[in-house]
Amino acid sequence: MSKGSRIGRLVLLLILFVSFGANAKEVIEIKKSDKDMTPILREALENISDLDVNIVFEKGIYHFKPDYAFEKYCFITNHENGLKRIIFPMKGFKSVEIEGNGAEFIFHGQIFPFQFEGCENVSVKNLSIDWDIPFTFQGEVIECNPEEEWRDVKPFTEGFSWELHNGRLEFPNVDGFNYSEMGSTLAFDAKEQRVVHGGFDVFSTPRWIEKRDGGILRFHEKLKNYPPVGSILHSKGGKEENRYAPAFQVISSKNTRFENIVVHSALGMGFLFERSENAVISKCGIYLREGSNRVVTTIADATHFCNCKGDILIEDCRFENMLDDGTNVHGTYVQVDKVMDSHTVRVGLKHGQQLGFEFAGKDDVIWFVHKPSVKRASENTVTAVSVVNDQYIELTFKDQLPGNLTPGDLLENKTWNPTFTMRGCKIRDHRARNIVLKTPLKIVIENNNFSSMMSSILFRGESYYWFESGAVEDVLIRNNHFEYCAYSGSEHAVMYITPRLGAEFNQDEYYDRNIRFENNTIKNFDNRIVWADRVDGLIIKGNQITKTNDAKPLHPKAPLFEFDNCRDVQVIDNVYKGDQKNAIVADEATKKSLIVEKNMGF
Incomplete structure (x- = not known):
C-alpha cells in the first residue's frame, strides 16, 4: 500500500484503544465515506485484539459490496445453506456494541449483513439497512x-x-x-x-x-x-433460491438487544435467532422508505426464533410489507431414524431448510414423542452428540431409551424453549400471519395493533413438512386491536388454532392448551374471529367485536366461532355489533364442556 493510500485509510478509519480496568473495551470508530466500505470494515474487524469491542459509526450513508467480504459456508435455518459473503462476521465476543448514530447501510448484491455467533452481550443501535436494488x-x-x-x-x-x-x-x-x-x-x-x-x-x-x-x-x-x-x-424467485440470508442472524449467543434498527429491505428474514438465550427487539422497524415505489421489505419473516430459551421481548416495533410472518417462535422436531443401542439414537432433520441446525447439545433435556400420540412423553438428558452430516445426528442419553422408541417417532428439545412477550407493536400490510406461536412456556401478547392477510394469530405445531414443535401451554392475548384481518383468498380467522400432524399421528388428540383471548377490540369485514381445533382450555372473554363494511366479505357463511374436538372452551362477556347468521359452531366433543354465557349480539 502506498503512503498516500495508507494515510487516506487512516482518515477513514480511526481505531482507538481505551482501558478502564476490568471494563476495558476496544473501540473502533468508522468515518463516513463514499467508497465501498466492505474492505475498510473487514480490515478493522480483522485487527480486533480484544473480546470486548465497541464499533461506532459516524452518521452518514455507507455502501457495502460483496467483492471483498468475508466468506464462509453457513447453515441458516429457514434459508438456503451455502457460501455467504458476510459484512459483520462477529464470532466469540464477550461483548459487542455497534452504535450507528443514525447511519444508513446500503448493500449491493448477495450480501449477509450481520452474523453474531457464539457472542454474549450484543447491542446494536441506531442504524438502517437497505439494498440499492432489491432481488425482486x-x-x-x-x-x-x-x-x-x-x-x-x-x-x-x-x-x-x-x-x-x-x-x-x-x-x-x-x-x-x-x-x-x-x-x-x-x-x-x-x-x-x-x-x-x-x-x-x-x-x-x-x-x-x-x-x-x-x-x-x-x-x-x-x-x-x-x-x-x-x-x-x-x-421473488423460486423456493430454493430466494432466501439468501437474514439481515441479522444471532446464533448460539445470549443477551442480545436491538434498538432503533430499521430494515427497509433484506434478502431473507429481518432478525433471525437460533439456539440463543435472552433477546430484546425494541423500537425497531421493518417498513418501506417514505415515498418508495416498492411493495416489499423482507423476503421472509420480520423476526424468527428457532429453539431459543430465556426471555424474548419484542416491544414498540413496526413491521410492514414482509413476505412472511411478523414473528414465528418455535422449536424443532427431529425424527427417529434408528435406535443404535439402549442409550443412543440416530435422528434426522426433516426439512431442507433445517439441514445443519444444532438440535441438541450436551446436558439438554429431550422429550420423546411416540406415534400415534403427539403428546410429550418421557424425558432424558443428552450426554453426547455426534454429528453424522448436515441431516443426521447421533444422540447419547444419560438413562436408557424408552423401550417403545421406534423409527418415525419424534424428539423435541425441552431445554430450548423461551418465554415470549410482544407489546406495543404494529404489524400490518404484509403476506401471511402477524404472529405464529409455538412454545410451551409463558406467552403474553398485549397492547398491539394487528392487521393481517392470513390469520392474525396462528398456533400450528407441525409433525411433518416444517417439523416446527411447540404445543403451547400458557398464552395470554389481551388488550390488542385487530382491524382488517384474514383478507387472503384462502380461509383464515383472526385467531386460528390448527395443529398439522402427519398421517401416522392421532388426528383427534388435544395439542395446544390454556389459551386466553381477552379484552381485545376487533373490527373486521368478515365473520371468522376464532377458529380452534384440538385445544384443551380456551377462554374467549370480554372482547369487543364489530362487523365493518369497508371490504367485501370473503366467507360470509362462516361462523364467528368454530370449535373442533376441543375441551373446556368458554365464550363469555363478549359484545358483537353487526349482522351475523351463524355465531357458534361446535362439534359434539366440544359441546360436552362448552360454556357460552353473558354475550351480547349473538
Missing part, C-alpha cells in the same frame, strides 16, 4: 385474458433490474445472478401497498414472455387466479 420483480397489471391465458404487465424500471432474454425474464440481474424462474408471485394493491383483497399466492412459471409496445410484457401462463388490473404484481 414488480410490474403494474395492465390487462388479463384468462381465455387466452395471458396477462400484460408494465415492469417497474426505476430502482429495479431485469432483462428479457429468449422469452424468459431474468431478474434481479445483479452481478450475474438471476433466479431460475419467476416463482412466488403475489398481487399488491397499488394505493395501499398491501396484498390485494382476496389475494392468493401464485407460483409463476410462464410458458414464455413477449415484449409488447409501450414497454409492456405479456406473460403467457394459465393461472387459477389472475391478478386484478391495476394491481402491482410482485415476484
